[in-house]
Amino acid sequence: MDQDVVSLTILGMAAVTLALKAVPLVALARRSLPPVVHDLLRHLPIAVLSAMTVQLVAVKDGAPFLAFDNIALIAAIPTVIVGVVSRNLFLTIAFGVGFLAAMRAFST
Amino acid sequence: MSDNSSVTGQRTTQPWYRDVITGTVVTVPVLLVYFAMGVTYGVLALERGFSDFNTVLMSALVYAGTAQLVGVEMMASAVPVSSVLITTLVINSRFFVMAASLTPNLENYSLGQRVFYGLQLTDATFALNTARFAAGRPSKIEIFTTAITGHLVWIGSTMAGVVIGRTVGNLNAYGVDFAMPAMFIALMTPLIRSRTQVVVAVAAGAATLVCFALGFAYWTILCATLVGVLVGFVRERWTKTLSA
Numbered sequence: 604m605d606q607d608v609v610s611l612t613i614l615g616m617a618a619v620t621l622a623l624k625a626v627p628l629v630a631l632a633r634r635s636l637p638p639v640v641h642d643l644l645r646h647l648p649i650a651v652l653s654a655m656t657v658q659l660v661a662v663k664d665g666a667p668f669l670a671f672d673n674i675a676l677i678a679a680i681p682t683v684i685v686g687v688v689s690r691n692l693f694l695t696i697a698f699g700v701g702f703l704a705a706m707r708a709f710s711t
Numbered sequence: 712m713s714d715n716s717s718v719t720g721q722r723t724t725q726p727w728y729r730d731v732i733t734g735t736v737v738t739v740p741v742l743l744v745y746f747a748m749g750v751t752y753g754v755l756a757l758e759r760g761f762s763d764f765n766t767v768l769m770s771a772l773v774y775a776g777t778a779q780l781v782g783v784e785m786m787a788s789a790v791p792v793s794s795v796l797i798t799t800l801v802i803n804s805r806f807f808v809m810a811a812s813l814t815p816n817l818e819n820y821s822l823g824q825r826v827f828y829g830l831q832l833t834d835a836t837f838a839l840n841t842a843r844f845a846a847g848r849p850s851k852i853e854i855f856t857t858a859i860t861g862h863l864v865w866i867g868s869t870m871a872g873v874v875i876g877r878t879v880g881n882l883n884a885y886g887v888d889f890a891m892p893a894m895f896i897a898l899m900t901p902l903i904r905s906r907t908q909v910v911v912a913v914a915a916g917a918a919t920l921v922c923f924a925l926g927f928a929y930w931t932i933l934c935a936t937l938v939g940v941l942v943g944f945v946r947e948r949w950t951k952t953l954s955a
Contacts, residue, residue, distance in 0.1 A: 651808075667923050696897045
């Protein structure tokens with residue numbers, strides 16, 4: 604692998620990413636968003652977090668993976684319950700990681 | 712009277728270090744996950760033939776977990792640079808929408824502060840900051856503490872990953888690979904307070920599976936997010952019409 608090409612590709616990726624992250628912050632600076640846009644964007648955090656979670660736990664090799672031997676998917680269920688009940692960021696993460704590690708330990 | 716109000720952009724008399732502490736405390740759970748993820752990424756990039764320098768360079772400049780992992784895999788299989796860049800654009804397009812949604816909260820931020828803030832925007836800081844902005848007016852110092860500690864931990868953990876990759880190897884047996892989904896669940900669940908929000912989460916999740924089943928791959932997150940947002944919007948309009 605040519606490391607110089609990798610470096611340049613990384614610079615390109617950084618430029619693309621920074622443009623996506625910073626352009627709205629600068630371009631929309633002096634404009635207030637129309638109420639409709641505001642009503643739409645209100646749902647954004649939950650929608651994006653849910654999509655990212657499902658992609659991480661219920662997709663494997665680019666296809667849905669809904670099965671009992673998908674331990675990440677199984678671990679996600681009690682983790683959601685702990686999150687809903689506790690509403691505590693740290694506790695929920697620690698529970699999820701611990702639960703999955705325990706499942707792996709007992710399944711082998 | 713405190714003389715730091717012009718710096719923090721806030722009418723508090725809190726000394727600056729209190730905001731640094733608040734910013735750090737609210738970010739700690741995310742920092743732990745970043746650490747786990749950064750190590751995972753570092754180990755993977757080395758495995759795929761990245762030099763130490765390029766592994767860390769990517770974390771410092773790109774700073775977007777999913778795009779970094781996909782980028783490493785693509786470069787390792789010698790895909791043309793143009794398609795790596797287009798894929799990055801598609802995967803990270805969600806940040807464009809997130810930034811647009813955060814903009815109204817940044818009224819009193821200067822141009823430089825906005826660009827700096829944008830540089831350090833991630834899924835997790837977006838969720839954290841949205842919650843903080845909704846709860847009141849967090850000071851700039853607090854917001855930038857979250858941003859900077861997150862980025863530093865990401866870079867530092869990548870360096871740790873480079874070292875661990877050489878000595879220990881894969882950490883997945885310890886549940887480290889579940890840290891990222893667990894973090895997204897932990898960030899999402901406290902935000903859900905109404906039936907509409909449950910519907911949004913389910914719709915976006917279901918749309919993710921449909922998109923993958925249809926073979927959308929890298930477009931999935933953007934498409935599924937838009938489906939969730941639209942479903943929430945329509946449902947709210949619908950209930951308003953019914954009750955009016």
